[in-house]
Amino acid sequence: MTALADPGVNDVLPMVFNALGGISNPNLRLLAQEGEAAVGRSGTRLDARALADLRSSGTTAVNITLGYVFGDEDPFEYSVAEIARWNRNIQAHPDQLLKVRSASDIRTAKESGRTGVIYGFQNTEMLGTDAGRVATFAGLGTRVVQLTYNGANAVGAGSMVPENTGLTPFGHDVVAELNANRVLVDLGHSGEATCLDAIAASTAPICISHTGCRALADLPRNKTDQELRGVAQGGGVVGIYFMPFLAEDSFPGAVDVVRHIVHAINVCGEDHVGIGTDGGTTQIDDMPAYHKLIDDEIARRKAAGIGARGEKPGVVPFIPDLQGPDQFRKLATLMADAGLSSRVIEKVLGLNFLRLVEDVWGQ
Incomplete structure (x- = not known):
């Protein structure tokens, strides 16, 4: 691996905090030809x-998607069952995984x-019409x-809602x-008006766990500079993803991830940008399949009405040259090549999100 331009970040990574990712082997989907949507079924x-790939990647902490996202399941029951299943996953691997309830656990x-x-949840449908269920799920971890x-739900509008309506009274x-x-x-996937309303409504710092920059x-x-700036001004952090939405009319690569990180730093400042890959750390073995x-x-x-503009045939939901357990080391090297200092690289890789959860969850 190419040595980084600035001392302090080397082959032994600093803290890596993936604000939205997964722990799975996607190749098992090919073996089984399951064809199921990956979101919401991260533990299967x-x-x-x-x-092994998770450990090799140097990931210190990862926000996984569990609970209801879309589908025919009862949102509340499915979410509770998902939490129980992930509790069992972690209990089965106590030497490798640790359930996070506080920043000190990280x-x-x-x-x-x-x-x-x-x-982490990627929807609020499991709350039904009872905001008090937040305490129930918080108690479950x-x-x-x-x-x-x-799409739209009782709280507000997602990024694909044409009307761009804002946060509802229930959302408040x-x-x-x-x-x-x-x-x-977390304001990932939200529409612009809902995002801006939630930024104004929250009394605590917030995040956009996984997004890109709409200016690029x-x-x-992707999020507008106004949304990015609003998150930063409230003390929050924006995570840049490894997703095809980083380029409009082409197939994005690792260079596009760095481009979006640099733009976000220019808008938000170096203390308010991180990563939320929206993917795992195991490489695909058979790309054509x-x-x-x-x-x-x-x-x-698309048929279910949950797709996003930018999802299209021939484009995979990850960055092909940032796959596998070396992805964070490669990204660190590319950020150094782009002129970012070791201090800034460490913040982007994990320290900014660690500071955020310390602020929100407590020590």
Whole structure:
């Protein structure tokens, strides 16, 4: 690996905090030809290879998606069952995984050579019409809640809602409950008006766990400079993803991830940008077969009305040259090549999100 331009970041990575990621082996989907949507079912492909790659990647903590995102399941019951299943996953691998309830758990994971698993939702449908359920899920260990997925719900509008409506009265109640229960508010996937309303409504710093910069790629899943700046001004952090939305009309690569990170730093400042890859750390073995599987999944998502503009045949939901357990080391090298100092690289890789959860969850 190319040595970094600035001392202090080397082959032994500093803290890596993935604000939205996964722990799974996607190749098992090819073997089984499951064809199921990956979001919301992150634990079904947990195996020895996924755990080994996670450890090798240097990931200190990762916010995983569990609970209801979309589909025919009862949102509340499914979410409770998902939490129970992930509790069993972690209990089965106590030497490798640690359930995160506080910021100190992340430091403990780092010190003990484990990965901290943060329970996060990518929707609020499981709340039904009862904002008080926030306390129930917080008690079960949910630490991050994304207000909407791509569509509209009782809280607000997702990024694919044409009307771009804002946070609803119920949405204000939910944000207040999240604040009261020290749960991190996540505005990934939200529409612009809902995002800006939630920024104004929250009394605690918030995050956008996984997004890109709309100034560089004008797609709904990316955030405007106004949204990015609003998160930073409130003390929050924006995570840049490893997703196809980083380029409008081409196939994005690692260079585009760095481009979006640099732009976000220019808008938000170096203390308010991190990473939320929206992916795992196990590489695809058979890319042609995986392309076919993903093309079929994109068609199903479009038919179900949950797809996003920028999802298209031939484009996989990750950055091909930032796959596998070396992805964070490669990114660190590329950030150094782009002129970012070791101090800034360490902040982007993990320290900024660690500071944020210390602020929101407490030590």
